Amino acid sequence: MAVNFKEQEGIVEDIISIYSERAKKNRKEHIGINDKETCGTCVAKSNVKSLPGVMTPRGCAYAGSKGVVWGPVKDVINISHGPIGCGHYSWGTRRNLAAGEPAVENFVSFQFTTDFKERDIVFGGDKKLEQAIKELHELFPTAKGIIIESECPIGLIGDDIEAVAKTMTDEIGIPVIPVRCEGFRGVSQSLGHHIANDSIRDFVVGKGEIDNSKKTPYDVAILGDYNIGGDVWSSMKIFKEMGLNVVAHWSGDGSIEEMKITHGVNYMLLHCYRSMNYIATHFEEKYGIPWIEYNFFGPTKIKESIRKIAKLFDESIQEKSEEVIKAYEPKMQEVIDKYRPRLEGKKVMMLVGGLRPRHIVGAYEDLGMKVVSTAYEFAHNDDYERTTKELENGTIVADDMNEYEFVELANRLKPDLVASGIKEKYVFQKMGIPFRQMHSWDYSGPYHGYDGFEIFARDMDLAVNSPSWKFVKPSWKE
Amino acid sequence: MEREEVKKIKDWMNTEEYKEKNFNRKSIVINPERACQPLGAVLCAAGFEDTMPFVHGSHGCVAYYRNSLSRHFREPIAAVCTSLTEDGAVFGGQANGFEGFKNATALYKPKMFAVSTTCMSEIIGDDLGSIVGNAREKGHLSEDILAPYANTPSFVGSHLEGYDNMLNAIIETLGKKTDAVRTDIINIIPGFDTTVGNINEAKRILKIFGINYLVLADYSNTLDSPLNGEYKLYPDGATKLEDVKNCVNNKATIAMQKYSTKKTSAMLAEKFGQDVRVVKSPVGINYTDEFLMTLSEISGKEVPKEIEDERGKAIDSMTDAQQYIHGKKFAIFGDPDMLTGLTGYLLEMGGIPKYVLCSNGTEEFKKEIEALFAAYSENEGEVYIDKDLWHLRSLVMTSPVDMLLGPSHGKFVAREAKVPHIRIGYPIFDRVNIHRYPIYGYTGVINLTTWIVNKFLDVLDDISDDAHFELMR
Numbered sequence: 030m031a032v033n034f035k036e037q038e039g040i041v042e043d044i045i046s047i048y049s050e051r052a053k054k055n056r057k058e059h060i061g062i063n064d065k066e067t068c069g070t071c072v073a074k075s076n077v078k079s080l081p082g083v084m085t086p087r088g089c090a091y092a093g094s095k096g097v098v099w100g101p102v103k104d105v106i107n108i109s110h111g112p113i114g115c116g117h118y119s120w121g122t123r124r125n126l127a128a129g130e131p132a133v134e135n136f137v138s139f140q141f142t143t144d145f146k147e148r149d150i151v152f153g154g155d156k157k158l159e160q161a162i163k164e165l166h167e168l169f170p171t172a173k174g175i176i177i178e179s180e181c182p183i184g185l186i187g188d189d190i191e192a193v194a195k196t197m198t199d200e201i202g203i204p205v206i207p208v209r210c211e212g213f214r215g216v217s218q219s220l221g222h223h224i225a226n227d228s229i230r231d232f233v234v235g236k237g238e239i240d241n242s243k244k245t246p247y248d249v250a251i252l253g254d255y256n257i258g259g260d261v262w263s264s265m266k267i268f269k270e271m272g273l274n275v276v277a278h279w280s281g282d283g284s285i286e287e288m289k290i291t292h293g294v295n296y297m298l299l300h301c302y303r304s305m306n307y308i309a310t311h312f313e314e315k316y317g318i319p320w321i322e323y324n325f326f327g328p329t330k331i332k333e334s335i336r337k338i339a340k341l342f343d344e345s346i347q348e349k350s351e352e353v354i355k356a357y358e359p360k361m362q363e364v365i366d367k368y369r370p371r372l373e374g375k376k377v378m379m380l381v382g383g384l385r386p387r388h389i390v391g392a393y394e395d396l397g398m399k400v401v402s403t404a405y406e407f408a409h410n411d412d413y414e415r416t417t418k419e420l421e422n423g424t425i426v427a428d429d430m431n432e433y434e435f436v437e438l439a440n441r442l443k444p445d446l447v448a449s450g451i452k453e454k455y456v457f458q459k460m461g462i463p464f465r466q467m468h469s470w471d472y473s474g475p476y477h478g479y480d481g482f483e484i485f486a487r488d489m490d491l492a493v494n495s496p497s498w499k500f501v502k503p504s505w506k507e
Numbered sequence: 508m509e510r511e512e513v514k515k516i517k518d519w520m521n522t523e524e525y526k527e528k529n530f531n532r533k534s535i536v537i538n539p540e541r542a543c544q545p546l547g548a549v550l551c552a553a554g555f556e557d558t559m560p561f562v563h564g565s566h567g568c569v570a571y572y573r574n575s576l577s578r579h580f581r582e583p584i585a586a587v588c589t590s591l592t593e594d595g596a597v598f599g600g601q602a603n604g605f606e607g608f609k610n611a612t613a614l615y616k617p618k619m620f621a622v623s624t625t626c627m628s629e630i631i632g633d634d635l636g637s638i639v640g641n642a643r644e645k646g647h648l649s650e651d652i653l654a655p656y657a658n659t660p661s662f663v664g665s666h667l668e669g670y671d672n673m674l675n676a677i678i679e680t681l682g683k684k685t686d687a688v689r690t691d692i693i694n695i696i697p698g699f700d701t702t703v704g705n706i707n708e709a710k711r712i713l714k715i716f717g718i719n720y721l722v723l724a725d726y727s728n729t730l731d732s733p734l735n736g737e738y739k740l741y742p743d744g745a746t747k748l749e750d751v752k753n754c755v756n757n758k759a760t761i762a763m764q765k766y767s768t769k770k771t772s773a774m775l776a777e778k779f780g781q782d783v784r785v786v787k788s789p790v791g792i793n794y795t796d797e798f799l800m801t802l803s804e805i806s807g808k809e810v811p812k813e814i815e816d817e818r819g820k821a822i823d824s825m826t827d828a829q830q831y832i833h834g835k836k837f838a839i840f841g842d843p844d845m846l847t848g849l850t851g852y853l854l855e856m857g858g859i860p861k862y863v864l865c866s867n868g869t870e871e872f873k874k875e876i877e878a879l880f881a882a883y884s885e886n887e888g889e890v891y892i893d894k895d896l897w898h899l900r901s902l903v904m905t906s907p908v909d910m911l912l913g914p915s916h917g918k919f920v921a922r923e924a925k926v927p928h929i930r931i932g933y934p935i936f937d938r939v940n941i942h943r944y945p946i947y948g949y950t951g952v953i954n955l956t957t958w959i960v961n962k963f964l965d966v967l968d969d970i971s972d973d974a975h976f977e978l979m980r
Binding site for chain 2: 047048049052078079080081082083084085086087088089090091092108111112113114115117118119120121122130131132133134138139140141142143144145146147149150157158160161162164165167168170171180181182184185186212213214215216218431432433436450451452454455456457458459460461501502
């Protein structure tokens, strides 16, 4: 079917007509119509400042560093360094599952903060930080590292957390790592990912050695899987069945001990490109370890990814990989047979972080659903480049889409499902539109891997086809 | 790690020695049940008609407040910010403020911006008064849109002060004293109360009393709005701005929390000469009685028979169930006013509020709880201020309790202590609809008793062997 680009452009024009001239010009550059033939990165301008005064979905560098990259690392203590709020809001709200005894092997469910008060702002907090680290070391002697995540005030008052970290590393004998992820840095979470990656590069990578006796040609590391609802575990299952040996998983259910020896692996497998391409590139440049992107959402993409990864290895792995694909095919067909008739042709609108707006498209397509618009909170050019080919022509693509635009777009595209975050969830549900949180899997999951697809399919069905939606209009108004 | 080694460390963490170490720490705070000021400001703003919370700071902060409140209420939370970035730190945030007002006006057409601050805008020294004034002068902010502003630094106090500062600013800015005789309306300030059921219960009582009232910061409808196919950015039922103007001429004000209304209460009394009564949050029989008597005194109306009957039914529910609470030990945590109420209720039931722990409590609060213990000759009760849930863990692991009452974050302590945990307060992220049920009033007494006792009975059934798995409890 020919795509009516004019019609799609009209929709966008109509929505942004409400803005002042300046804001309109700004937003126009961030919303595009997908055209595989002509356009890659040009579909939407990205990674620039949000407009003040609009409900942007974006978070901050601290959220990217603490919440995304470092937070899931289970054997270290993350200190939210500064006032009380940031640590409170990011406490247990990302669903990075981690195995291990809490307070001994696993600190993921904790909220550690230096809880800055006025006097700390006035006189500086370096002494307090030093004291805090000593206390932590005494109370949690098995922690394998302490990560200092700066909140806004730290950079503004000129504290020297690097000096404190250095002194404390020497004193307590475990890595104490400063992360300059003040929330005002950059334009979104994205810079926080980069800052956290750099801190890992500078303070962790290469600090340990893989046990040579245990080395195999099939040693790999997974990068950019945060184990939301158990994603890492359902992905590991597949890698294991393929015959690969996952030495480290960054950073869901991960550990600093694994990170230290990761440079001993043969290949890096990268799921969330946006948040960990930096460290992947570092491994490639410094240690010559190649990395490859994969997508474990939905059987079509999983199959493609398995084959792509298997090609890196010898025939034994390739054979096993084909067996894996074959073994899961009946189960996947069963899932599709069950849910596809219930979801066929349903329209989905997405607004998620830096990976899922493109990575999940295939999983929806496996279920016969159609992504009619997709949007990123904090993507860059290279993300849009990767997005264009995943989408059909005519799909609306938006960068840093704010709530007004999202609602207006939904009013025009009439989706059957909106897939986004907690801030958006109840907006669309009030409109009577089924919704799934696609950051947290709406407290479900995993969604990665073959096991995850079954849950994904069930969840999309229970959202779209829940009988509860039929009662939105009162019977007397039918 | 070896399992044995893990167990050894875990056992050590349950000792008196560890507890002492834990209580000696001065600089690290571990699992505090306390959020920051701007969250309270955003909540407060949600209670006013067509009002957009406008936070001067980075958008990460606002994303966090919206997330947190949305998770608790399971409702949309609107708020905008000035999206400050690094150059704001250098040049100040006025330009972002201007653009923010302009864009937010175009998109959201509010009648009022409730302007608050964050760490960043406080530290760089931005002056809200001049930003708002200059924005008006230069035409970025229409004269038709109200813009009360409050300083809400995150490094002072907690969400309670943020709520108070914002409410104070809104009433002080909008309030217009007239010479006319005072109305018969009584202002009700709920305070930072995320149990919408409490606000609804207070309103229900006032209606039965036949008292004209005005709830100030009424988000009982905006944060519990009907799902009817239409998304309203500003849902119906918030406090009307016209009513806020006149509220200072109303007969009296009742603040239903003390620690989240200090500034506002003082302002209303001092600046507007209002009869301000700060009551104990009406949790349990005594404090509900006191609340009703305050209403009776101010309104000159007797406590209605209907409510007296409700009281009798609540007492009935208590006496029916008291044997299951009597002598049981509780650890309770959360915001101070709620804790005072819960302490009173537990004592009324013969329960032992063994640990009352408040991460944002003051000396005044501590004395209040101690006075309650004394009134009931309760020798086992202990009250802790400025302490966190890791302290609470040490307490319950060294000298155990039977149940925890408090927000969701306590679930990790409850799990280690292997005791049940009833969710009350803010935030509740892991149970549905709890915030719709009041703990206020006689209705609240029945709800609390129902939750607590039935939870104990569920546990009893779960742990009973076949012989003791009985029909009757």
